Each structure stands twice: as structure tokens, then as C-alpha cells.
Amino acid sequence: MSIARNCKHAGMLMLTVALTACTYMPDTRQTRNVVLLIGDGMDAHQITIARNYLVGPTGRLALDDLPGRADVGVVTLDEQTPGVFRYVPDSANTATALATGTATSRGRVATAPRTDVDLPTIVELAAAAGYRTGVISTAEVTDATPASFVAHIAGRWCKTPRDMGRNPLCANDRVEAGGPGSIARQLAGSDLDLLLGGGREDFGEGDGSPRALAETAGFTVLTTAADLAAAPPANRWLGLFTEGNFAPRMVGEDGRTAEQVGEGGAFPAPMTCVDNPGASGQPGMLEMTRSAVARLTQDPGRGFFLMVESALIDKASHVRNPCSSIAEVAQLDEALRFLVNFADGHGETLIIVTADHTQAAQLVPNTSLYQNLGDPVHTPGRIARIQMPDGTLMGVNYATNSYFVEEHTGAHVPLHTNRPEVLAGFLTQSDVYGVMRRFLGL
């Protein structure tokens, strides 16, 4: 078991804090809550780029004020030979590890590699034990990260009834084959108290649609920020606030993203980050989180598990859009600040902020450290030179791929927590699941 392994290693060092982290048990007389915030693709570069833009290099995000840190190793297995490692994950296998404690292969949603066995998730275990449960994302709620906490299927693209008929990976789970159906259908049939995010189009409309199934199962469907503010407190909530993913709150001016250096080494003009009018109707991550916590804490003494995903850090990085990634780290940070205040005085509340995987963006010089050496010196990829609030320029490089999407990268990911006595040092994503499960006594 992962925690035992950590204990053995840390114990060797005979260190008080590490030993505490290994043996820590929350006060079971108090209400216990776990909030897992996942910044999709939120690595040290993304955090630093956002910090520099939002508060400057000597400023502090709410993330920075959390006292605990750990490094979290990402384990990806080969689908055909699950004993063999792959070194770069996707959001499905990493969310599965966090949600179920089991490493799997890329693209899998809470299922085991090759055998396709369903893996119980912490949301299911928590709900069965009487905890309130919630999932929030700024992606479609059918996307890999939220889906892996609730649904079980071989392929992350098996989102809708229509996908089920087209994608061979979905075959085992087709309703016609006696399976639970698409991810949207599985979400509609879940025990969640609330599921908030985008992806309205994946739920369809009318008889037999996942949306209708959700309503039959007792979900109130919310589609606007006003719906959320007025949501009936006694009902279960399915928030489908956008057709697809949420729109990012900032974009580059005139829709600009990172660009290639021109002939003769001419760097792109500075890029200004501007508010995105397309995001104005959406509830923010802070509003969703605040509403969710109010909903999940209605019954005194009953704890909750809540997963909140800041999804667009990754999605914006795939398409070389640094302003959108910054805005999405800012959203996560706002929700975190609220949660830290909530945790202070609400029983035993464990907050974990981590990433599922690292991403392509690199903080680089806005020209080059070697620009005085003669020849034109520049990235072979695409660079954005972001106009900072203080007038300086910050360079962000995207150069993992010549294609229209950048690659994920495979480094271990950061973890921040309000409870360093609960987890510290180095652990895998499966170990993080073990820590959360133990904290909730599951």
C-alpha cells in the first residue's frame, strides 16, 4: 500500500514531520471534507507565467501561500502490456489514477488496461459511505478529468450516445450490449449531489437523452449563472452552462496566439492579453465552487468530497494561447482562496491542488540570452511575447510539435496542500488517492 511505502522511506530519515504525515489520522469526531483541485497541465511553468503576470515575480498567489508541497509521479502503462511503462500521459489515465488509485493506459476512464475492468472511484466510495459528492470543471463535464471520477469506459471519446455507435473502443459499454452507455449517460445515472461545468450538447434533449435521464434521476439542470444562483438547495444539480468547454476569460488581442519568428529572425510583436467577451455569461470557477460548498454542507456533520478542475490551462496550452492559460490559473487561484478560508474553521478539511500532467509551454527570454552572439537566435517553435502590466515583456515558447496541437509532457507534477502533516515528499498519483481515501476513512 502506498502510504505504508512512504512511511518506510520517510521513517528511515527519522523526521518528525514526515513521520507525522505517514501516521496522520484526522479527528474522526469532526466533519471531514476533501477538496481536490486539478489544474489540467498546471506545471511550474504555468504557475510561474501566471504569477509573473498576475502579481509579479515577488508577489504571491493563493497557491503560493499554501504551506505544503509534494512532488507527484505520473505512471502511465501500455495498453497491450500493462507491465510496460509509457512516459507521457493524457488526462484520462492521470485522472483515473487520482480517482481510483490504479495506474492505467492513455485514454482510459476509470478502467484497467487490457482487462477493461471497472475501477471504483473515490466519488463512488465517498457517496456510498454517506459523504456528499460534487464534481466541477470548466471543460465539458464529459471530458476525461471529470468523467474519470464518475464513469467507467475504455475510451475517453465515448462521450455521447452518438459516439457509442461510432467508436469501437465504446463497444463493451453500449446499452444495446447490456452496458451502462456513454459517459454522458453514466454521469446522468450517477450518485453525485452536483456536477457543474460545460458540455450541454453532449447531453442532448428529449426522450432517452442523457439530459432527460438526469432529470428523471432527480437532477435539476442549470444552464445559466442565474440558474446556479437560484438553484433549489434540496435538489441535485447538473450544471451545463456552455455547449462545449467554457470560454477562457482572457485571450490574446485579436485572437492572437504564439507565432513563429519571421524571416531574418524578426520576433512577433508583443501580445496583449484582453478580456474575452465570450466568457461573460458563464459562472466563474469561484461562483461554482462557492455554490457547491454551500450545497454540500447543508447537513451538519456530513462531510463531502469535491473535485474542481481548472481545465483550460491545458486546452489553451495545446493551442499556444498563453493569455487563456493565465486566466485559468487565476480562476483556480480565486476558488482556492475561498476554499482556504472555508477550511479554516470547518472541521477537518483537506485541500489538495495538483496537476494531472505537465504541458508544453515554457517561460523563455522574450528574445534570447544569446542575441548578442551574432546570428539570428530564436525558437524553432512558436513564441508569444506577452505585454506585462508593468510594461515589460515575458516570453512563452511552444515547441513540442509542428502540428496544430502541442504535446503533453511527462515530468512529475506539483502538489500544494493546506495540510502538510497529511501528505509530503514524493508520491504517485495513486498514492494521492490513498491519502484522500484514508483521510475520509473509506
Place this chain on the structure above:
Amino acid sequence: MSIARNCKHAGMLMLTVALTACTYMPDTRQTRNVVLLIGDGMDAHQITIARNYLVGPTGRLALDDLPGRADVGVVTLDEQTPGVFRYVPDSANTATALATGTATSRGRVATAPRTDVDLPTIVELAAAAGYRTGVISTAEVTDATPASFVAHIAGRWCKTPRDMGRNPLCANDRVEAGGPGSIARQLAGSDLDLLLGGGREDFGEGDGSPRALAETAGFTVLTTAADLAAAPPANRWLGLFTEGNFAPRMVGEDGRTAEQVGEGGAFPAPMTCVDNPGASGQPGMLEMTRSAVARLTQDPGRGFFLMVESALIDKASHVRNPCSSIAEVAQLDEALRFLVNFADGHGETLIIVTADHTQAAQLVPNTSLYQNLGDPVHTPGRIARIQMPDGTLMGVNYATNSYFVEEHTGAHVPLHTNRPEVLAGFLTQSDVYGVMRRFLGL
């Protein structure tokens, strides 16, 4: 003051461990030692690449077993307008922040931006307070990182008497102008008990050379591993084991480094990491560290400050040589394992492992996650597909620059420590200096 700032922020969270970290004072009745290990360019990618190669994704390095983590922000100032930030550092300004607690501009060695004022280093303060002091590097000892702990000069390239006459940045410190001379000359005149590394050619030979000055000042010059093993315990040591930088312990077979993808999208053949015969005569970082600790602990009750730099992680990454970076992380890890064992039972010994800055290398898929989408999909930079001990392939991408050297990157850097009660959370490199100084009561 930095520590006070950390206290204020952490205190707001009312967390026991964070408060302990802010108020921690070592037991002054015990001998106090500080070891600062700097992995030059050792970011999460470099550590993960090395872990995957050396022990596999589920294995653990000595680095992983350290219980404490922090994020360390890098602050770089503009030379002409020191109130203005730059976002990507070099090894001189970052080592200066760690050594002196003061942010400066790129290229500066323990001097302030624009004013060129000398900044006292922790080595100088520790020596003046009666601590033993040592500096070790696998680079030339005149290189930016070791130099910034001992010397003071406007330009990192002012290494030798010859440089002093050629480089205008060196003008203020020329001996002829009443200055202390080149970095080599300043090292020769230092109070260090030991200085071990490469760079013999920078010390010259004969009358008036830095080497002769060092011998006059009481240093015994060591040039081989055998010299080190037999070094006179009562003398001060100047180890100059290689003419320039140390040779890396591993290289790509046939000297291969990362390569561009060929016409039609043909990826480079797998690369095998092989032992480098050129490194066979050098003492390892473990041997240097073990000898140094024995030398620095001769007087019971007298503590020490030791800086150990694993320099070639960065240098190998600049030239797209992943095997050499891996071998250099391995060297740091071996020295760390020895130091952790030493610390366990030797008074109050604080071990800090950190990086000066992040670097270009990225752990990427060895082909592409999007290879099934049709077109050839590949990095626009250079990729190495490393043959792993278990037969799999790991991809490492270098794509910050089309030039013959890759760029540094500017993310916050990792920090690992054996004493989480002493430092945690987020702090700047100048704050790390404050923590070390406070620990030693300076």
C-alpha cells in the same frame, strides 16, 4: 525581511507546520551545519528524466526520499533599471541571490546591479563567524555558481588574469586599478577551507599566477583523485582536477546528442547512454563530498557551510545531451545519499537541494500522442529517444533555440530538504539565503 513575510502569510493559514517553519531555531548547543546542493538547471523534467532512467517511474531517488519540498521563485533584475524585472535568469544572478540574499542582474557575481557594490556572501559570513567553509563543483571552480559564493565582480566571464585585460566588464576589479583581480585570483585569496572542482587552466602556473597565489596563501593544490584521497588533513585544499569543466560520466553512443526529425517525419534512431571513458580519472561528486565533510568536521563543535554544485545538468542540456544530464543527476543523488546519512546523528545539519534555474529539456512522447492523426507530427526542435534499461524508449525534446546552445527557462525551481520544519511553501532564492543564515545564527 523574507522570513517575516513568509510567517505573515503562513500564519494567516493558522497551520502548525508552517508556523513551525517560520519560527524554527536550531538547537544552538549542538553543532550546526548547512549543505546547499545546487543542481544547475535541475527542474522537474530533469529529475523525472533521471528517475525514469535510473530507477523507473515507480522507483525513488534519494532526492525523492527527502521529506520537505518548497517552490523557489527566481528574481532577475534589469542591469540599467534594477527596479524592472527580467523573467529568465542565468547562473550568475541566481547563485548571487542564493549566496548573498540579494537579487541582481544576469552575469553578475555577488555584486549589485548598476552600482556594482560587492555583496557579502554566506561563505564569508560563515567563515568570519568561525564556521568551516567549502565549495565543490563539477564545473570550473571559476564558473558562475561556485564563484558567486566567494568572489565579487561585475561579469562572470572575468575568470582569469587574461580575461581581465580584455573584457570591459572586468575593469573595476583589475589589480592595476586597485581591485582584487580575476575570479581565479579572488578564489586564491579566499578564506575557504576547501574548493574542489575543475578549471585548472584558469589558475595558470608560475610566479604571480592565481595558482601560485593560492599556494602562498596556504592552499595545497590537488590535481588527481589520488591527491584528494591523500590530501593533508591540516591544510586548506584547492582541487583543480580537470583543465576545464569535468567530463560527464555518461554520453550518447558515438557522441550522439538530440537530433532533428528527418524528411518525411522519420524520427532519430534510439540513443543508448554509455559510460564516458573521459570521466574515468576524475573524482566523483560523492568522493569530493565525502572528503570535504571529513575535512570540515575535524574540529568537534565547529560547524560548517558547504556548497556542492552538480553543474553539468545545465551544461549538457545546453548542448542537447540527455545522457550526460542523467549521469549528473545521478552524481548529485549519490552525494545526497551520503549527506543524509551524515546528517542523521551529526548535530543540527540542514540539507537543501535546489536548482538555480530551469532548463530547456522536456520529457515528451518518443514519437507523438497525435501520431495517428495523419500528417507527420513531430517537434520542430531536436529530440533524443533514449533506450531505457527495460527496453522502452523515452523522448527528450530540446526546442528553445535554433542556435548551438539552448536557452535557460524561467519557472520557479524545486527545493528538497531534510528539514521541512525549517523551510516550506513558496519563497525566493534570497529567502533561502535568509533561512541558511538564520540557521547558522549569522
